[in-house]
Amino acid sequence: MADIVKRITARPIQLADKIIKEADFACSYKQECADIKCKTQHLGDLLRQVARANNVCERPARVIIDDTEKNLDKTLRLVFKCQANRLLRMFIIISPEAIRNFSQPIEFSLSDVSWLLHISTPGTYKCYEGLEFPPVAANQPALCLIWELIATLYCGTVDDRADAAATLLEMARKCERYRGCIIEEGGMPPLLKLAREDRVEGQQSAIRAIRLLNGDAEC
Numbered sequence: 001m002a003d004i005v006k007r008i009t010a011r012p013i014q015l016a017d018k019i020i021k022e023a024d025f026a027c028s029y030k031q032e033c034a035d036i037k038c039k040t041q042h043l044g045d046l047l048r049q050v051a052r053a054n055n056v057c058e059r060p061a062r063v064i065i066d067d068t069e070k071n072l073d074k075t076l077r078l079v080f081k082c083q084a085n086r087l088l089r090m091f092i093i094i095s096p097e098a099i100r101n102f103s104q105p106i107e108f109s110l111s112d113v114s115w116l117l118h119i120s121t122p123g124t125y126k127c128y129e130g131l132e133f134p135p136v137a138a139n140q141p142a143l144c145l146i147w148e149l150i151a152t153l154y155c156g157t158v159d160d161r162a163d164a165a166a167t168l169l170e171m172a173r174k175c176e177r178y179r180g181c182i183i184e185e186g187g188m189p190p191l192l193k194l195a196r197e198d199r200v201e202g203q204q205s206a207i208r209a210i211r212l213l214n215g216d217a218e219c
Helices: 002-025 030-052 058-081 096-100 104-120 141-155 158-174 176-184 188-196 203-213
Strands: none
Touching: 002 030, 002 058, 030 058, 030 104, 058 104, 058 141, 104 141, 141 158, 141 176, 141 188, 158 176, 158 188, 158 203, 176 203, 188 203
16 A cells, blocks of 8 residues: 555655745746745645555545645646746736635645545644545545544554444444445455454444445344
């Protein structure tokens, strides 16, 4: 998993470094570009932390890093437009809306990537600006919760893993859509691992969740 994360974060890190460099050459909207540079430096640092982490969950990492790459691409194009000299600015139009929302993509990615670090390294990293759910999953809070619970099964404490298994069990009981989502997002392997451990904490919840996910309606 560590190799996959390093690979998928490579281009976003390169884009972040490019934005930081190019923002210094802005001929217009210099203050906005300076603000973008500062926020992108922070984002680049977070991406490097993700690349070095050992317990990053693949499913949310792929979604968040892909979205971050798109946001960085969009921001770099806007920074390039701000470099146009007076003559070229006659032919390059930057809409007022684009300027008002200049830093929004980077701010979204800051929240997304910090949340990814938060769930992957429990107890050592706080969510950016205290957001409970990342912007990338704003319209899918259940998916975000499933990602967090699966991450807890991989790297949480004994008590936290037991609680995560119990919560996944309850979600699986609620509706078929949640059951499908837990399977699709990779919940089975950590549940199986927990069910095979000697510790009693969480073992029964894990076993019942596995049975339910395998179609046993009596759980």
